[in-house]
């Protein structure tokens with residue numbers, strides 16, 4: 001049920017105040033913790049920056065044991081978090097102590113499941129900026145936009161608001177940010193929201209929409225200077241497709257992106273900037289030149305599969321030849337081409353899988369990420385997985401082929417096989433030692449275990465047997 005909320009959010013009043021507070025608001029002291037388990041996510045730091053500039057005493061934590069204060073904003077970025085006993089215990093303990101607990105982040109795209117698993121005071125759905133100032137002022141989440149809360153045993157939602165402009169204060173940057181490494185970067189910064197892609201496994205279009213909303217260059221550069229002052233050495237542009245920055249109407253317009261990369265490399269040095277994720281249909285010669293000159297010089301394309309049938313099923317919106325051409329253009333431009341591949345997608349046959357292996361053999365990517373398809377709730381893949389029988393799903397089906405003695409599921413066996421094959425297809429052959437073999441095997445098994453747990457969770461909330 002959606003409940004109309006008549007609160008109108010004055011975002012500019014909040015963002016431009018720049019107050020660094022004592023924690024006393026209207027004579028009342030309030031201590032706030034923002035926590036993202038394991039890593040300081042950009043989203044958590046952003047929420048922390050908004051709370052700081054509103055005048056509250058706020059700290060940012062990645063350790064659940066450090067949670068303290070009157071109010072907790074817990075930012076969760078993985079379905080696995082909803083199943084994590086330590087996170088369940090942290091939320092239970094907070095609420096037992098009277099600490100108000102609000103959960104946001106990517107998991108908020110399925111707030112009913114968040115409630116069922118963690119039972120917070122409210123879930124902040126989607127973009128947190130409109131809700132945060134209200135939740136700090138009142139204990140009643142029904143007053144805040146973008147919230148789901150419980151009332152008389154029912155889950156109710158307030159009005160959904162999406163920011164028209166992406167403008168925000170400098171994030172709350174923890175002192176030990178320089179110690180974290182996410183794919184080689186200390187931090188992934190936000191340049192824009194949204195993606196005009198429709199990939200069935202991806203949450204970005206659902207969460208942020210397909211229209212690109214970009215930040216201005218100057219606030220981004222100021223923010224990067226602030227990160228550098230805190231000791232950050234390496235920054236990356238966050239997921240989706242970096243070169244869509246400032247693009248409009250589903251049309252690539254790379255001028256501002258080139259200016260942005262030049263500005264970032266001017267501050268950090270080109271070897272300390274990366275823009276890893278770019279769609280194969282979002283490169284131009286100028287983009288490749290800027291990637292080579294102003295970044296570490298790598299692109300990770302979302303290749304996903306070497307089978308056109310699977311690319312169509314994934315709704316990738318590209319043809320195999322485009323992926324091959326993009327890799328070739330990188331090579332000609334002196335840019336390192338890497339790629340992400342997905343296996344175990346529903347409907348992927350042995351023939352499709354062999355086409356993906358052939359793609360790797362033909363194209364010799366310099367690095368490869370292999371993932372078993374994870375059905376995030378409410379994505380097209382999530383819906384697809386609910387429509388097939390369990391024994392048709394390669395995430396559960398036992399593997400009976402070459403690796404039968406390793407007791408893997410079909411999805412695990414394909415992930416493992418692709419990891420080995422990717423190494424053997426690289427331009428510089430990588431020797432598969434016993435250690436590498438074992439680490440790939442355990443990685444494939446772990447992915448299988450996690451994705452079965454996420455799929456079981458999805459089934460439970462749709463009344464399917466587990």
Ligand code: SF4
Pocket residue numbers: 195196197198199202203204205239240241279302
């Ligand atoms: S191109 Fe990337 S960000 Fe866009 S929908 Fe596809 S996977 Fe998601």
